[in-house]
Amino acid sequence: xxxxxxxxxxxxxxxxxxxxxxxxxxxxxxxxxxxxxxxxxxxxxxxxxxxxxxxxxxxxxxxxxxxxxxxxxxxxxxxxxxxxxxxxxxxxxxxxxxxxxxxxxxxxxxxxxxxxxxxxxxxxxxxxxxxxxxxxxxxxxxxxxxxxxxxxxxxxxxxxxxxxxxxxxxxxxxxxxxxxxxxxxxxxxxxxxxxxxxxxxxxxxxxxxxxxxxxxxxxxxxxxxxxxxxxxxxxxxxxxxxxxxxxxxx
Numbered sequence: 001x002x003x004x005x006x007x008x009x010x011x012x013x014x015x016x017x018x019x020x021x022x023x024x025x026x027x028x029x030x031x032x033x034x035x036x037x038x039x040x041x042x043x044x045x046x047x048x049x050x051x052x053x054x055x056x057x058x059x060x061x062x063x064x065x066x067x068x069x070x071x072x073x074x075x076x077x078x079x080x081x082x083x084x085x086x087x088x089x090x091x092x093x094x095x096x097x098x099x100x101x102x103x104x105x106x107x108x109x110x111x112x113x114x115x116x117x118x119x120x121x122x123x124x125x126x127x128x129x130x131x132x133x134x135x136x137x138x139x140x141x142x143x144x145x146x147x148x149x150x151x152x153x154x155x156x157x158x159x160x161x162x163x164x165x166x167x168x169x170x171x172x173x174x175x176x177x178x179x180x181x182x183x184x185x186x187x188x189x190x191x192x193x194x195x196x197x198x199x200x201x202x203x204x205x206x207x208x209x210x211x212x213x214x215x216x217x218x219x220x221x222x223x224x225x226x227x228x229x230x231x232x233x234x235x236x237x238x239x240x241x242x243x244x245x246x247x248x249x250x
Contacts, residue, residue: 047128047141053083055091055137060213070208073217075250078162080126085214086165087137089246092210093167094121094203096134103180106135110202113195114181119203119241122168122232124148129168129232147231151243153222160219160245167207167244168228171196174237200241207244217249 061069081089094110101107102115112118121132123139124147130139148161151168160166176186176195185191204220211218223243234240 046144047130049141050130050139052087052090052137052139055087055095056084057091057097060210063209066209066212069212071212072219073211073249074219074245076160076163076217076219076245076247077250078164079248080164081216081247085216088214089165089207089210089216090121090123090132090139091137093207094119094132094134095137105180108134110199110206112199112202113176114179114183114186116175116179116186116195118172118175118196119199120170120172120238121203122170124151124166124168126164142233143231147228150227150231151223153224160221163245163247165246167246168223168232169200169203169241169243170232170234171200171239171241172235172237173239174235196239196241204242204244207246211246215249217245217247219245221245 060066092109094108096106097109098107105115105117107115108117122142123130123132126146126148128141128145129143129147131142132138133140148163148166151166152160173192173196176192179186185195208218208220210216221243223240225240228240229238232240
């Protein structure tokens, strides 16, 4: 089988990641400090954590077909995504795809500088906003209530305010100092900016390909950074970067 035939035959989700995130206890222990730090930093809410159903890691259109159909769709219905589709979306975006990644951490479906995993992915749903915790594949409550209307950078959200899912990309600069491989760029402010912007773009690209493979609409856009930082009660080391709206096309 030649390379062209192989690429046409492999489903998009299989290319995005080749292994299900069934973590062993040993792998979980490696990442416990990250999970505990995230949970400790979050404000209390009336929301309950959402343990996502296991993601499906095959199916959908081929990578080449998804690339051909990848586009921005800004008109999105208010119909909720199924629990399985939401799980698949978040895993494809920024989930764990291998137990043993670089520098003693798990591997993710998108690359990051020195595997620092500096992007925090917040998930805005109609009932509240959550932090996606890849290890454990769950949503940790952050803020109760509907924040969709506050996402728009211009105060007029349009279809954004009724879309079932909005992803908020937040860079956590503090994670660079914790990286086990401290190359010079990890301490340089300008280099850090390039790193976290590229990391956010790689995750957004995963979302676009997943959306194309599943006939969903996706829209990567600017957002109200100041308002969201206040609502999410972010630490000074965290930076709101972008948002991405996902749902069924109108």
